[in-house]
Amino acid sequence: xxxxxxxxxxxxxxxxxxxxxxxxxxxxxxxxxxxxxxxxxxxxxxxxxxxxxxxxxxxxxxxxxxxxxxxxxxxxxxxxxxxxxxxxxxxxxxxxxxxxxxxxxxxxxxxxxxxxxxxxxxxxxxxxxxxxxxxxxxxxxxxxxxxxxxxxxxxxxxxxxxxxxxxxxxxxxxxxxxxxxxxxxxxxxxxxxxxxxxxxxxxxxxxxxxxxxxxxxxxxxxxxxxxxxxxxxxxxxxxxxxxxxxxxxxxxxxxxxxxxxxxxxxxxxxxxxxxxxxxxxxxxxxxxxxxxxxxxxx
DNA sequence: ATTAATGTTCAGAA
DNA sequence: TTTCTGAACATTAA
Numbered sequence: 368x369x370x371x372x373x374x375x376x377x378x379x380x381x382x383x384x385x386x387x388x389x390x391x392x393x394x395x396x397x398x399x400x401x402x403x404x405x406x407x408x409x410x411x412x413x414x415x416x417x418x419x420x421x422x423x424x425x426x427x428x429x430x431x432x433x434x435x436x437x438x439x440x441x442x443x444x445x446x447x448x449x450x451x452x453x454x455x456x457x458x459x460x461x462x463x464x465x466x467x468x469x470x471x472x473x474x475x476x477x478x479x480x481x482x483x484x485x486x487x488x489x490x491x492x493x494x495x496x497x498x499x500x501x502x503x504x505x506x507x508x509x510x511x512x513x514x515x516x517x518x519x520x521x522x523x524x525x526x527x528x529x530x531x532x533x534x535x536x537x538x539x540x541x542x543x544x545x546x547x548x549x550x551x552x553x554x555x556x557x558x559x560x561x562x563x564x565x566x567x568x569x570x571x572x573x574x575x576x577x578x579x580x581x582x583x584x585x586x587x588x589x590x591x592x593x594x595x596x597x598x599x600x601x602x603x604x605x606x607x608x609x610x611x612x613x614x615x616x617x618x619x620x621x622x623x624x625x626x627x628x629x630x631x632x633x634x635x636x637x638x639x640x641x642x643x644x645x646x647x648x649x650x651x652x653x654x655x656x657x658x659x660x661x662x663x664x665x
Numbered sequence: 666a667t668t669a670a671t672g673t674t675c676a677g678a679a
Numbered sequence: 680t681t682t683c684t685g686a687a688c689a690t691t692a693a
Contacts, residue, residue, distance in 0.1 A: 368672055404688095429673085447672055448689085495689040497673075538682070547674080555672065605671085605691080646683075648672075 369445040371521055371552030372595035373608055373616065374429050377451040380611020381489045382424040384453045385433065388468035390416045396462040396490070403463050403491075404499040412502045415439075427512045428520060428551035433466075438505040441466075442512065443491060448607045449498030452490045455613045464491040464500055494607060521552035522592055526585045533573040533581060540576065540584075541569035542646045553588070556601060556625045559651045561587045563624045563634070568657045569643070569650045594621065601625075624651040632656060 369377070393416060395409040405412075416435060423434040431451055433441040443451065456462050467488045491500055503511065510516065519528060532549050533540070543549055544558040553561065562569050565583035567576070576584075595601065600616035602608045603626070608616060623633050628642035628651060638655025 370672095444673090446674080446688090497688050536681080542683090545673090647685085649670095 368447050368554060368556070368603075369449065369600070369608060370429060370554035370557050371426075371592055372557070372598075372618065373600035374426050374431060374445065374552075375596050376599045376610050376616065377445070378424055378426045378431055381431075381451050381453055384486050385421050385466070385468070385489050386424045387420065387422070388471075389418060389420050390435075391467045391469045392417060392465075394465050394467070396465055403493065403496055405464070406501050409464065415502065428517050428547060429554070430512065432508070432512070440503055440505075440508045442501045442503055442508065444499045445493070446495075446497040446499070448495040449491060449493040450607075450609055451611055452492055452609075452613060453486070453488075453611045456490060456492045457494075457607075457609060457613060461494045461496075462490055462492050463496070463498075466490075489611075517547055517551040518549045519551065521550050521588055524550060524585060524588060526582055529581050529585045530578075533576055537572050537574035539569060539645055540567060540571045540573050541650050543573045545646070545648070552592070555648050555650075556603075556622075557591060557595065559625050560622060561591050563652055563657060564591055566656050566658075568659045569645065569652050571659055594618070624653060627651060 393409060393413040416439075420436040421433050422436050423432075425432050425434065429444065431443040431445070433443070435441075443449070445451070450457075465488055470487055491498065501511075518532070533543070536543060536549065541558050541562060544553050544561065545555065559569070561584065564587035565580065567580050567584060571580070595618040598616060598618035598621060599610050599614075600608060601618040601622065602615040603619060610616060624640050627640045630640050632638040632640055632653035632655060635653065635655050638653040640651055641654055643650050643652075
């Protein structure tokens with residue numbers, strides 16, 4: 368399920384195809400699935416953006432933003448099973464929306480229609496159809512993506528900001544990491560991985576974290592998310608997540624605790640990975656590495 | 666065949 | 680006000 372590293376991988380995958388391109392059309396793919404949450408309608412979108420240029424492809428938290436030259440933007444939320452693709456979907460029946468671009472001048476010179484159409488479109492694919500695609504004006508984009516609704520991006524956090532965040536609330540730290548209004552981009556998988564690397568127990572209350580713990584969470588967030596981006600995200604057992612070229616991510620092989628209940632902790636070689644439920648979500652941690660109180664002495 | 670589990674966000678309850 | 684619970688969605692494993 369796409370979290371920050373997976374969405375960042377999607378953005379990097381579609382950027383070379385989409386950025387700077389003039390939109391020729393937007394159309395709903397002819398699949399028989401339940402309709403996606405799209406606003407306004409795809410037909411209206413197509414009319415409004417024909418001839419507009421995508422000036423920037425970027426990520427905000429777990430959302431993909433296609434910014435247009437008139438100040439509007441497409442904001443795409445992949446949610447559980449959504450993908451942004453440049454080619455070759457996992458299956459054709461769950462393709463949802465196609466953005467087709469005017470050919471580049473260089474491609475137009477070459478005659479073949481097949482060659483000319485390659486790289487002239489991007490797609491949103493979503494098996495479960497829980498994702499959303501919106502075309503918003505500049506004010507609506509600010510309202511949806513600004514810091515009123517979403518906390519700072521997880522990759523832009525500093526130790527000081529983590530400290531402020533944690534002192535302002537008193538909740539289990541794992542649950543706080545999942546609250547997108549506090550810090551945006553972390554989901555269930557990376558929350559467990561971050562806290563394991565930081566050696567912080569997931570049930571620790573945010574108001575009672577030591578300064579050293581806050582520093583370790585800050586450092587671990589950056590390290591884990593950047594490492595996961597380098598591996599192009601995590602493709603779990605259900606195989607849903609793919610990069611923009613429909614290839615597996617590689618970070619699932621580097622998970623230390625997520626979905627590894629019962630295994631010996633790869634960090635300490637001593638504890639066994641436990642699974643607990645917090646806020647109706649699975650949490651994985653090592654009881655030996657992650658103690659509620661700092662180990663004293665040595 | 667029925668049920669539980671899955672992850673995210675939001676509405677509404679405590 | 681803050682924190683927590685449940686609903687919604689589609690698909691699959693048990």
